[in-house]
Amino acid sequence: MRVTFPHMGQLSIPVKALFEGLGHEVVVPPVTNKFTFELGSKYAPEFACLPFKINLGNFIEALEAGADTVVMGGGVGPCRFGYYAQVQREILQDLGYNFQLLLLDPPGAGTKELSKAIKLLAEAASPGRILSALRLAWVKTRLLDEGNRLYRMQAPYILPDNTVRQIYGDFLDQIDRENRVNRLLKIYSTFTVKINQLRKEVKPKPVLRVKIIGEIYMVLEPKVNFDLEDRLSELGVEAHRQISMSGWVEEHLFGVFFPHHAKRRKCLAKPYLSAFVGGHGQETVAETVDAGVNKYDGVIQVLPFTCMPEIVAQSVLPEISRDFALPILYLVLDEHSAEAGIHTRLEAFVDLMARKKRARDLRAKIM
Amino acid sequence: MRIGLPRALLYYWFGPAWKAFLQEIRLMPVVSRMTTKEILKQGVRVGVDEACLPVKVYLGHCLNLMSECDLLLVPRIVNLRKKEFICPKFMGLPEMVKAAVTNEYGPEGKERVLVWKSEHRSFWDAPPALPDYLRKLAGPGKIKTGLHRAKQVFREYRALLHQGYLPDEAEEILAGKNVHRREQGAAGLGVIGHPYCLYDHFLNMSLLTLLQRREYNYAVFTPELFSEEELSAEVADLAKPIFWTLGRRMLGAVRALRKKHVAGIIHLAAFACGPEALIGELIRRECQSYGLPLLQINLDEHSGEAGLLTRIEAFLDLINTHAHRREGIGCG
Numbered sequence: 001m002r003v004t005f006p007h008m009g010q011l012s013i014p015v016k017a018l019f020e021g022l023g024h025e026v027v028v029p030p031v032t033n034k035f036t037f038e039l040g041s042k043y044a045p046e047f048a049c050l051p052f053k054i055n056l057g058n059f060i061e062a063l064e065a066g067a068d069t070v071v072m073g074g075g076v077g078p079c080r081f082g083y084y085a086q087v088q089r090e091i092l093q094d095l096g097y098n099f100q101l102l103l104l105d106p107p108g109a110g111t112k113e114l115s116k117a118i119k120l121l122a123e124a125a126s127p128g129r130i131l132s133a134l135r136l137a138w139v140k141t142r143l144l145d146e147g148n149r150l151y152r153m154q155a156p157y158i159l160p161d162n163t164v165r166q167i168y169g170d171f172l173d174q175i176d177r178e179n180r181v182n183r184l185l186k187i188y189s190t191f192t193v194k195i196n197q198l199r200k201e202v203k204p205k206p207v208l209r210v211k212i213i214g215e216i217y218m219v220l221e222p223k224v225n226f227d228l229e230d231r232l233s234e235l236g237v238e239a240h241r242q243i244s245m246s247g248w249v250e251e252h253l254f255g256v257f258f259p260h261h262a263k264r265r266k267c268l269a270k271p272y273l274s275a276f277v278g279g280h281g282q283e284t285v286a287e288t289v290d291a292g293v294n295k296y297d298g299v300i301q302v303l304p305f306t307c308m309p310e311i312v313a314q315s316v317l318p319e320i321s322r323d324f325a326l327p328i329l330y331l332v333l334d335e336h337s338a339e340a341g342i343h344t345r346l347e348a349f350v351d352l353m354a355r356k357k358r359a360r361d362l363r364a365k366i367m
Numbered sequence: 368m369r370i371g372l373p374r375a376l377l378y379y380w381f382g383p384a385w386k387a388f389l390q391e392i393r394l395m396p397v398v399s400r401m402t403t404k405e406i407l408k409q410g411v412r413v414g415v416d417e418a419c420l421p422v423k424v425y426l427g428h429c430l431n432l433m434s435e436c437d438l439l440l441v442p443r444i445v446n447l448r449k450k451e452f453i454c455p456k457f458m459g460l461p462e463m464v465k466a467a468v469t470n471e472y473g474p475e476g477k478e479r480v481l482v483w484k485s486e487h488r489s490f491w492d493a494p495p496a497l498p499d500y501l502r503k504l505a506g507p508g509k510i511k512t513g514l515h516r517a518k519q520v521f522r523e524y525r526a527l528l529h530q531g532y533l534p535d536e537a538e539e540i541l542a543g544k545n546v547h548r549r550e551q552g553a554a555g556l557g558v559i560g561h562p563y564c565l566y567d568h569f570l571n572m573s574l575l576t577l578l579q580r581r582e583y584n585y586a587v588f589t590p591e592l593f594s595e596e597e598l599s600a601e602v603a604d605l606a607k608p609i610f611w612t613l614g615r616r617m618l619g620a621v622r623a624l625r626k627k628h629v630a631g632i633i634h635l636a637a638f639a640c641g642p643e644a645l646i647g648e649l650i651r652r653e654c655q656s657y658g659l660p661l662l663q664i665n666l667d668e669h670s671g672e673a674g675l676l677t678r679i680e681a682f683l684d685l686i687n688t689h690a691h692r693r694e695g696i697g698c699g
């Protein structure tokens with residue numbers, strides 16, 4: 001079995017570790033590129049959302065590279081993601097590819113796909129091997145998330161000194177290549193020491209704090225959000241996000257053990273959006289409120305065009321923005337979005353936040 | 368007290384029953400008039416840019432009603448059936464409406480929105496789902512009879528739609544008026560789409576009645592002509608059940624229509640509709656595999672009558688030649 005799966009930020013690192021740990025050959029799709037966009041928009045339905053198209057592009061490129069098994073997530077609605085795979089399978093079959101689709105459908109979706117997928121994926125491995133593969137993937141996921149968080153907090157101070165970029169890039173590489181848990185932990189601690197050291201060496205400067213919210217794929221995948229986090233770091237902005245791979249796993253796969261995610265979401269969102277609206281809609285509202293309460297300088301919502309849960313969220317964000325005097329930038333992206341335009345808007349937004357902050361600081365001083 | 372009911376979205380599904388309920392508890396329902404250009408314009412102005420056309424229309428109706436009623440009744444419909452959904456926008460509709468009216472009328476506007484939450488069946492069977500305000504106002508006894516009455520009307524209304532009456536005709540019949548059955552032609556034509564696209568005469572420029580008129584003279588079939596059981600049975604064999612009720616009904620309808628040997632199918636989709644982007648693709652494939660002519664139209668803010676009509680006419684021409692060719696082959 002030559003297994004492939006769609007990209008989403010750093011997701012390929014832990015997923016690859018998992019499948020290899022289970023004894024499969026893994027074909028990681030080429031990093032999402034211009035061609036992926038073209039393939040995706042050519043073969044996907046015109047009004048499907050951007051993640052659908054990019055996933056499809058990833059699949060085509062991976063199948064071309066010799067994959068024969070596609071592993072894809074499922075869902076029970078109302079978000080469209082739950083039905084992606086059904087439509088993508090048809091499209092890929094029409095294009096003449098020979099492959100099997102393994103669908104990780106949550107229990108309750110009314111299909112037997114999950115047990116079938118697990119059986120096929122785990123059949124060659126002993127229980128001990130399965131456990132260690134899962135553990136390895138989980139450790140990698142956690143470390144990648146933590147590493148990113150640290151990097152986003154320190155980089156805006158250290159840049160334009162490029163060593164920090166280098167250190168982070170090496171960290172990602174090492175996490176990808178290393179498959180022993182104790183070594184991984186060591187890699188992470190070396191990374192933190194190095195970054196913190198760098199930070200100590202630079203003069204402190206004022207930076208802005210921004211929270212990134214929105215649809216998980218668009219938030220996590222730098223190739224579709226035009227390197228949003230990197231751009232912010234360069235512009236001297238601390239970028240925070242609550243959405244992460246490990247957070248998703250904790251909330252959606254092991255919600256029983258990690259009830260605090262759901263609690264946080266409902267609690268914070270309640271005054272503005274009391275109902276679940278699918279996808280990350282309620283989360284978006286909750287985190288905007290959090291940003292307001294904690295006096296962030298601004299919030300950036302990233303969503304694919306026609307994303308239903310985010311559109312519901314978007315309708316209530318202006319009210320939160322008013323209540324907390326919190327600037328919000330909406331980035332609605334599709335395959336036609338132009339990098340230059342997005343970056344100009346981003347810079348203008350950063351300027352706006354900086355002006356507001358200066359005014360606020362000045363007022364505080366006078367008082 | 369006058370309670371506003373926007374004639375948009377699932378009003379076409381539930382409307383008369385909501386109305387009956389309000390009347391039964393001695394309140395005055397005020398239903399907005401048919402969509403107009405003005406209403407649409409208002410909705411476009413206050414809605415989020417990215418929202419789909421039907422939601423914008425709904426917001427337009429809400430704003431239009433605000434000056435004519437004291438309170439606005441907005442449903443929060445989670446689903447119509449267990450394990451299914453309609454669309455996230457129905458779950459967050461009250462918030463979208465509140466945001467829009469706050470924009471226009473300030474914070475007091477928001478206070479005038481009543482939310483009636485429904486999960487499968489709970490509209491008529493679960494008094495706690497009703498807005499607190501109405502429950503206190505009417506008292507448990509009246510609420511009970513009201514819901515009972517609503518349930519009854521709902522059944523009658525759905526039965527009328529099932530017989531082929533359009534929603535506005537069915538409403539007139541329920542109000543005791545006489546409605547002539549329109550004569551239907553011999554050749555069948557399927558028209559599918561979400562109810563608020565099919566039955567909003569403004570959005571689709573009265574396509575349904577147009578197709579039935581003399582010059583075309585088709586017997587028009589919509590998903591509402593089939594029973595729920597029929598439609599679900601048609602799609603029971605899908606590898607994964609479709610979890611959007613309206614989408615599932617549409618695909619089921621395509622399969623049922625094929626058995627009725629319709630000459631072709633017109634699919635009226637809403638611009639920027641999420642579920643239809645995927646369902647539309649499934650429908651396209653389905654029709655292709657049957658060799659059934661299909662026209663997919665995206666209704667948007669700017670679809671002008673002329674453009675729509677030319678496309679329909681071209682499609683009907685195509686169907687005719689298609690039919691002749693088939694006959695030709697049959698004779699040979």
Ligand code: SF4
Nearest residue numbers: 419454456637640641
């Ligand atoms: S189903 Fe489509 S048209 Fe209806 S509200 Fe949702 S996105 Fe809009």
